[in-house]
Amino acid sequence: xxxxxxPDHASSWRRLARRRRxxxxxxxxxxxxxxxxxxxxxxxFLSPMAVARSILRVTEDRTVDTIVxxxxxxxxxxxxxxxxALGLTGAVMQTILANPLASGYTLGVASGAGFGASLVxxxxxxxxxxxxxxxxxxxxxxxxxxxALVWGIGRSRGSTPEGLVLAGVALLFLFQALTSLLxxxxxxxxxxxxxxxxxGSLTRATWGRLAVVAGLVAVMLPILALDxxxxxxxxxxxxxxxxxxxxxxxLRMRSLAVVSVLTAAAVAFVGTIGFVGIxxxxxxxxxLGEDQRFFLPGAxxxxxxxxxxxxxxxxxxxxxxxxxxxxxxxxxGVPFFxxxxxxxxxxxx
Numbered sequence: 443x444x445x446x447x448x449p450d451h452a453s454s455w456r457r458l459a460r461r462r463r464x465x466x467x468x469x470x471x472x473x474x475x476x477x478x479x480x481x482x483x484x485x486x487f488l489s490p491m492a493v494a495r496s497i498l499r500v501t502e503d504r505t506v507d508t509i510v511x512x513x514x515x516x517x518x519x520x521x522x523x524x525x526x527a528l529g530l531t532g533a534v535m536q537t538i539l540a541n542p543l544a545s546g547y548t549l550g551v552a553s554g555a556g557f558g559a560s561l562v563x564x565x566x567x568x569x570x571x572x573x574x575x576x577x578x579x580x581x582x583x584x585x586x587x588x589x590a591l592v593w594g595i596g597r598s599r600g601s602t603p604e605g606l607v608l609a610g611v612a613l614l615f616l617f618q619a620l621t622s623l624l625x626x627x628x629x630x631x632x633x634x635x636x637x638x639x640x641x642g643s644l645t646r647a648t649w650g651r652l653a654v655v656a657g658l659v660a661v662m663l664p665i666l667a668l669d670x671x672x673x674x675x676x677x678x679x680x681x682x683x684x685x686x687x688x689x690x691x692x693l694r695m696r697s698l699a700v701v702s703v704l705t706a707a708a709v710a711f712v713g714t715i716g717f718v719g720i721x722x723x724x725x726x727x728x729x730l731g732e733d734q735r736f737f738l739p740g741a742x743x744x745x746x747x748x749x750x751x752x753x754x755x756x757x758x759x760x761x762x763x764x765x766x767x768x769x770x771x772x773x774x775g776v777p778f779f780x781x782x783x784x785x786x787x788x789x790x791x
Contacts, residue, residue: 462736465729469743473522476750480518481510483757520647521753521767522746523656524712525722527704529745530659532719533726533738534666534701537673538694539603543779545719546705549592549606549698550613551585552716555709557617558584560624560636577639578651581710588613589702593695606698642713642768644753651711658707662700663742669693670734677732715768717775718745718752724778748774 482493488506495501496510531546539548546552558580566573595609596602621640625633666673672693675683680690709715725748726740752770759765 525749529722533741549610553617554588555581555585585706641766
């Protein structure tokens, strides 16, 4: 019986792996289509075929090339990269905290970035750098500060999920209060700028900023890939993961560092974009399961797809204008979040 069961089990695993790879391929194809449509959408509508030809450099229409390469392509590509970063952070956070409602924003990293950006907007006149350079730099620094504080508090509490969540929530409210204080003392012009930044917008995307975010994502991906098996083992619980030889504390803190860098990089340039880190991992989980070798890339692709679709919607709500994408993702994410809360509540009760 044992000899006949093993080939059946191996065959079932290969079929499951093929289905998961096929699902990843489908999500990747949908993301590519959404990317082309995103580039085509705007005040001057371009056909998807014209966009594809311009991207592939097989068109001679200089007007289309200028619109695509100078204006729309950086924004559409930033949507993919930021969406992938947020999807990854949500997937890792939900794994290391064993909480289906967790995301990179749970740690207060995004609120730290918001405070850093608001600080420059209010007091930027006293800085040697221009706002275009100082805002993302300050946002990244304060996001990193929030991460370091969570790291320190988490280590003092043994790096338990509960300790990390409590530290993150405390910092979330702290930085939100500080940001509200800056809004209270800001001039009307600075207040409007703070509110617009906190809404989240991809219109700040440039090729240089895109290269920074894409580079950080490219560096962090191999680190997560090397820990894929350990993260899968962690889904079994801390005790079982330790029994399998996983250093749970080091894994959790290393993953927290990766999440912090990705979240800080994403929000530093585009502002606060919520709910992608919650929605994308659940889409990946429903289609790919919990095996992190498939779940992590699936969450990245799902995040890129969700934010790309949100980018399309943000340009379609008001013709001729770009709606703040943070509002669009919130409108999409809130109903999804409420469903998750109700499901989680039923699971506990």
